[in-house]
Amino acid sequence: MPLEYPPAHRPRRPGDMSGSPGYTAAGYGRAGYGAGPPGAVPPTGNAPVPQVWAPGQRVRNRYVFQVLTSVVGALALLVALGYIALATGLASTSVAFVLALVPLAIVLAGVRWLDRWEPEPLPMLVVALLWGAGVAVLTALVLNTTAIALIQVRTGDPSAADALGAVVVAPVVEELVKGAGVLLIFLVRRQHLDSPVDGVVYAATVGAGFAFTENILYFSSNADLVLEVFALRGLMSPFAHALFCACSGLALGLAARARRRGAVLWMLPLGLVAAMALHALWNGSALFAANFFVVYAAVQVPVFAAMVLLLWWLRRHEARVIRARLSEYAQVGWFAPHEVDMLASLRLRSEAKTWATRFGDRSRRAMRTFQRDATTLALRRQKAVHGRPVPPRPTEVELLEHLVQVRGTIARAAATRSP
Numbered sequence: 432m433p434l435e436y437p438p439a440h441r442p443r444r445p446g447d448m449s450g451s452p453g454y455t456a457a458g459y460g461r462a463g464y465g466a467g468p469p470g471a472v473p474p475t476g477n478a479p480v481p482q483v484w485a486p487g488q489r490v491r492n493r494y495v496f497q498v499l500t501s502v503v504g505a506l507a508l509l510v511a512l513g514y515i516a517l518a519t520g521l522a523s524t525s526v527a528f529v530l531a532l533v534p535l536a537i538v539l540a541g542v543r544w545l546d547r548w549e550p551e552p553l554p555m556l557v558v559a560l561l562w563g564a565g566v567a568v569l570t571a572l573v574l575n576t577t578a579i580a581l582i583q584v585r586t587g588d589p590s591a592a593d594a595l596g597a598v599v600v601a602p603v604v605e606e607l608v609k610g611a612g613v614l615l616i617f618l619v620r621r622q623h624l625d626s627p628v629d630g631v632v633y634a635a636t637v638g639a640g641f642a643f644t645e646n647i648l649y650f651s652s653n654a655d656l657v658l659e660v661f662a663l664r665g666l667m668s669p670f671a672h673a674l675f676c677a678c679s680g681l682a683l684g685l686a687a688r689a690r691r692r693g694a695v696l697w698m699l700p701l702g703l704v705a706a707m708a709l710h711a712l713w714n715g716s717a718l719f720a721a722n723f724f725v726v727y728a729a730v731q732v733p734v735f736a737a738m739v740l741l742l743w744w745l746r747r748h749e750a751r752v753i754r755a756r757l758s759e760y761a762q763v764g765w766f767a768p769h770e771v772d773m774l775a776s777l778r779l780r781s782e783a784k785t786w787a788t789r790f791g792d793r794s795r796r797a798m799r800t801f802q803r804d805a806t807t808l809a810l811r812r813q814k815a816v817h818g819r820p821v822p823p824r825p826t827e828v829e830l831l832e833h834l835v836q837v838r839g840t841i842a843r844a845a846a847t848r849s850p
Contacts, residue, residue, distance in 0.1 A: 496619050497554040504561025507569040511644050514572070519651035527650030530661050531643050534669035538639040541670065545742055546632045547777055548749045549806045555616065555623050559633045562612035563640025563676075570608045571641075575601055597718055602675075602710035605641070609672070610679035610703050612637045617683045617695070622822045626810070627684035628745050634680025638673035645672070667727070671713055674738055678705040690818055709734065749810075750775050756809035756816075765831055766805070774805050787841055794844035797837040804830050804837070 516524040542556075578600045583592035613634045617624045624630055646664055653660045664671075682702025686695035716726040754775035761771050773779040780802055787798035808830045814821050825833070 494554070497558055500558045500615070501554070501561055504558070504565040507565030508561060508644065509565075511565060511569045511572065512647065515644075515648050515651055519648075519654070523651040523654045524647060526654075526657070527647040530650050530657070530665060531646040533661075534646060534665040535639055535643045537669045538635065538642070538673050541673070542632055542635050542639070545628060545635075545746060548628070548746070548753065549803070549810060551623055551629065551632055555620060555633070556636050559612060559616065559636035560640040562615075563609060563637035563642075563672075564644045565640070567605070567608040567612060567637065567641050568644040571601070571605045574604045574608075578604070594718060597714045598711050601714060602707040605672075606675060606679065606703055606706040606710055609634070609637050609641055609676045610699070610706065613676070613680050613683055614699065617687065621687065624683060625687045625814070626749070627681050627688065628742075628749060630680035630682070630684025630687070631677045631742060631745075632680070634676040634678075634683075635670075635673035637680075638671075638676035641676070642669070642672040668713075668731070670735060674735060675706045675710045675713075677738065678702045678709065688817075688819065750777075752813050753806060753809040756812045757805060759812070760808070760831075765834070770805075774802060774809075787844075790841070790844040790847070794841050797840040797844070801834060801837045801841065804834050808834070 512524065512528075515527075519527075575596060579592050579596035582595055582600075583589050586592060613624075613630065616633050617630075624633055642664075649660055649664060650657050679699065679702040682698040682705075683695065686698040689695075689698070713731065716730065717723060754771060757766055757771045757774055760766050761768055766774075773783050783802070784795060784798050788795040807825075808827065811821050811827070811830075
């Protein structure tokens with residue numbers, strides 16, 4: 432795939448920002464921000480006035496989906512919390528709500544760790560969280576209760592109905608309704624779920640929301656044993672639902688990377704089956720294992736460790752992709768080599784943001800934008816190289832021009848604040 436150049440920004444000479452102080456920890460020497468080998472940074476002079484509007488554009492409110500799904504999820508969450516409060520008491524529900532925030536924070540911190548290279552938009556993460564905490568929980572509550580009641584009527588055995596509900600009904604129903612939320616994001620906001628990491632991020636967020644409301648129900652229903660239940664669900668297995676649902680998210684992320692659009696038709700069912708199997712294994716070990724802690728250590732911990740290793744590998748893979756694709760742009764002058772080093776390292780990214788903060792809030796925001804747009808550029812080029820569909824906007828040219836602008840913003844801020 433050939434690289435594109437805006438006519439006014441074709442690189443002709445070394446960096447044009449010499450004289451500005453630079454970020455020495457990442458290789459931004461005193462010779463100038465962006466200064467590097469010949470041709471490292473394209474000139475920014477004589478740039479055309481940016482076009483902010485063009486006639487004939489189709490008007491579309493891209494926030495309708497986020498607002499609508501968030502409102503529905505929030506209402507469903509309120510209904511679920513109201514049901515729990517009526518069934519177990521307001522005081523118990525209030526205590527359970529506070530306790531449930533602990534595992535929720537643990538899981539969301541894990542999601543944050545994973546979602547470092549190209550952070551997903553906060554409104555979309557809120558959609559995923561509220562889907563899990565509201566829509567998925569309320570739907571599963573109705574379907575699980577109905578299915579268990581029907582099994583009990585047909586068998587006349589309440590214990591058998593509860594066991595089947597835990598090991599068969601709940602895994603199938605809950606993974607379907609959680610997976611439906613991730614699938615909805617995949618179908619409606621495909622530009623945000625276009626990699627395995629994205630799929631796991633959204634799925635784990637849905638799972639975190641589901642576990643949050645379910646934990647409130649369990650904690651408030653077992654007020655006399657709340658500390659034991661909290662230790663088991665909140666501390667020993669806070670990632671359980673996130674891990675189960677991550678199988679579906681991983682499948683959708685792989686489908687987004689596949690060359691064939693129909694790949695989702697067989698990848699998603701495989702992910703759902705894996706999620707249901709892990710869920711059934713967890714519930715079954717809790718119900719039937721002679722020693723739950725032995726099964727927990729022998730099965731659940733290794734499964735969790737394997738998933739963590741997989742996610743770590745996926746994060747490292749994204750770093751390699753970013754370095755490889757941005758190196759291609761560096762070869763023709765859009766980035767300096769030290770900028771590529773910074774953009775392909777989370778540690779150096781953090782150092783660069785700390786350095787930029789010294790020159791004011793505008794410089795800090797510009798550095799964050801620079802890192803975000805460069806990552807988007809690299810991942811979109813990766814899609815194009817492998818023949819996958821690339822979102823039409825912003826285009827490669829628009830991203831490159833914007834990167835030049837924000838680089839200039841940082842350089843001017845550094846020159847103004849320099850002693």
